[in-house]
Amino acid sequence: MRKWLPLVAICAGTFMLLVDVTIVTVALPDMARGLNASLADLQWVLSLYALVLASLVLTAGSIADRLGRRAVYLGGLVVFAVASLVCGLSPNVGLLIAARGLQGLAAAAMFATTLALITSSYEGRDRGIAFGVWAAVNGAASAAGPLLGGLLTDSFGWRWIFFVNLPVTAVALVLTALAVPESRDPQPRRLDLAGMASFTVGSAALVYALINESSWLFVVAAAALAVFVFVERRPNAMLDLSLFRTAAFPTLLVTAALLPAAAWAYWIYQTLWLQSVLGLSPIEAGLVFLPVSLTTFVLSIVVGRVMHRTSARLLIGSGMLFIAAGVLAQTVIDAGSGWAALLPGLFLVGVGAGLVLGPLSAAAMAAVPGPRAGMAAGAVNTFRQLGYALGVAVLGQVFRSGLDSDDLHRAYANALDRTFVVAASFAVFAGVAVFLFVRDGQRRGGLVPVRRMVSRWVSPTARS
Structure with missing residues (x-):
C-alpha cells in the first residue's frame, strides 16, 4: 500500500487544481450577492484562473526541470493553499479576482510536474496503472466540480468552495514530502522568458478586451502575440513553430x-x-x-x-x-x-x-x-x-x-x-x-x- 502514496499525493493536487476550474460555477450567484459583483466581475473570477494557468504551465515545466519537480510541486501546493485562503476571506471582488490569479499560478506549477513525478515514482506495470488512475482523476474532477460546489455553497456558504482546499493541500504536502522522490533534468532547456511574457500579455489583453469591451486592447493583444510568434523562431522556444508546418x-x-x-x-x-x-x-x-x-x-x-x-x-x-x-x-x-x-x-x-x-x-x-x-x-x-x-x-x-x-x-x-x-x-x-x-x-x-x-x-x- 505504501508504494501508492506518491500517486495519492500527486492525484490529490491534480484533482484540486482541476476541480477549481468548475467548482466556482454554481456559487457565482451567491458571490454576486455577497460581494456586489457585476457580470464582468464574475467572468473574471472564472477566467483569470484558467488564463494564468494556460499562460504559465509550459514555463513552469521548464523551471521544474531546473529546480526539481518535487520542489516546484510542493511550492505550488503551498501557494495554492495561501491563495485559496485569501479567496475564502476576500471582503471584495477585486481581492477575490487577484487571489484567483494567484491560484492559477500555483496550479500551473502543480500541473506542469504531475506526469513527470509519476514517471519518477513508478516503473513498468505500476507506471501504467498510475497513469490510468491519474487520467480517471482528471475526469472525476470535471464531473465533481458543479456538484461539490453546490453542496458546499448550500451547506456552508460560497467561501467554503475555497476553504475546502486547505485540508486537501495539507494531506498532499505531507505525502509529497515523505513519499515522492525528487527529479530534475541535468541538461534543462533555457527558460523562454520572452515567449512567456509576450504570450501572457497577449492572452490577458485579449480576454480583458472581450470582457470589458476595450477596443484598444485588441491592438495590444495583436502586437504581443506578433512578438510571441517572432521570438518563438529562436532555438529553445517555449513552442516550436516548426510543428505548425x-x-x-x-x-x-x-x-x-x-x-x-x-x-x-x-x-x-x-x-x-x-x-x-x-x-x-x-x-x-x-x-x-x-x-x-x-x-x-x-x-x-x-x-x-x-x-x-x-x-x-x-x-x-x-x-x-x-x-x-x-x-x-x-x-x-x-x-x-x-x-x-x-x-x-x-x-x-x-x-x-x-x-x-x-x-x-x-x-x-x-x-x-x-x-x-x-x-x-x-x-x-x-x-x-x-x-x-x-x-x-x-x-x-x-x-x-x-x-x-x-x-x-x-x-x-x-x-x-x-x-x-x-x-x-x-x-x-x-x-x-x-x-x-x-x-x-x-x-x-x-x-x-x-x-x-x-x-x-x-x-x-x-x-x-
Whole structure:
C-alpha cells in the first residue's frame, strides 16, 4: 500500500487544481450577492484562473526541470493553499479576482510536474496503472466540480468552495514530502522568458478586451502575440513553430481551445438562469449538470480502453459534432421552460466530451516528432485552459447582447439561446476541421496508446 502514496499525493493536487476550474460555477450567484459583483466581475473570477494557468504551465515545466519537480510541486501546493485562503476571506471582488490569479499560478506549477513525478515514482506495470488512475482523476474532477460546489455553497456558504482546499493541500504536502522522490533534468532547456511574457500579455489583453469591451486592447493583444510568434523562431522556444508546418497539429490545438469554449464556457450563464430566474438552490443547480459531468467521466474511461485500436480522427471529429448537437438541443428553452429542458442536450455534450478528451492529447503527441511530444501535450493543456477563458469572455458578450427584454424570463431565454448557437458553432467548426485536416498515424507507427505516449514524452531523466 505504501508504494501508492506518491500517486495519492500527486492525484490529490491534480484533482484540486482541476476541480477549481468548475467548482466556482454554481456559487457565482451567491458571490454576486455577497460581494456586489457585476457580470464582468464574475467572468473574471472564472477566467483569470484558467488564463494564468494556460499562460504559465509550459514555463513552469521548464523551471521544474531546473529546480526539481518535487520542489516546484510542493511550492505550488503551498501557494495554492495561501491563495485559496485569501479567496475564502476576500471582503471584495477585486481581492477575490487577484487571489484567483494567484491560484492559477500555483496550479500551473502543480500541473506542469504531475506526469513527470509519476514517471519518477513508478516503473513498468505500476507506471501504467498510475497513469490510468491519474487520467480517471482528471475526469472525476470535471464531473465533481458543479456538484461539490453546490453542496458546499448550500451547506456552508460560497467561501467554503475555497476553504475546502486547505485540508486537501495539507494531506498532499505531507505525502509529497515523505513519499515522492525528487527529479530534475541535468541538461534543462533555457527558460523562454520572452515567449512567456509576450504570450501572457497577449492572452490577458485579449480576454480583458472581450470582457470589458476595450477596443484598444485588441491592438495590444495583436502586437504581443506578433512578438510571441517572432521570438518563438529562436532555438529553445517555449513552442516550436516548426510543428505548425503540417495542418494536423494546429488543427488539434484549435480543437483543444474550442472544446471547453463549446462544452463548458456557457455554464456560468446557465447557472445564472437556473438560480436567479428559476430559483434553484446551488446544490439543485449542480445536479442539473450531473448528466454531462457523469457521462464525460464514464465515457472517458471507456474510450481510454479502446482508443489505441480506434480512429482518433473519428473519435475527436464525431465528439465535437456530438457537442454541437447537444448545445443546439438546449436552444429549446423559452420563457416558460424549466431546468429539465436542458437535460437531453447536456447528456449529448457529455457524450461528445467523453469521446474527445483522451484522444485529443494522444493525437497531438502523435502528430509531431517524438522528441517534441512533451511540448505538444503541454500545448494542448495550454490551449484548453486558454480556450475556456476566451470562451467565457466571448459568450459573455453574446449573452449580454441577448438581454433585450424587460421580462426577466424571456430575456434570459433569448440570451441563452443566442449563446448556445455561438457555442455550437465553435464545436461544428472544430469537428469539420478535424475531419478535413487530421489523419490517423501522423507519425510512423500510427496513433499509439496514451500510456505509452505519456511515458515516451516525459523526460527519461525524470525516472532517476
